[in-house]
Amino acid sequence: MKFKPTVVLYGSVMQPLKEGQKAHYCQNGLWRSTGKIRRVLEQNDEYVKFETDTVCGPMSRFSTS
Helix, strand or coil, X not given: CCCCCCCCCCCEECCCCCCCCXXXXXXXXXXXXXXXXXXXXXXXXXXXXXXXXXXXXXCCCCCCC
């Protein structure tokens, strides 16, 4: 049986999330992105759960100032 890797990240996510697009989130002052979203499992004001095609992909860093 093949298990899917689970990654738990803490940060602010730009919502709403849509299937086929990447999720963008801010963690420790840096903007990052995930792989393309396959399925959104749960989404509310406190947290979001979703599946991606890859575990995590780097995003170019940029400053918000």
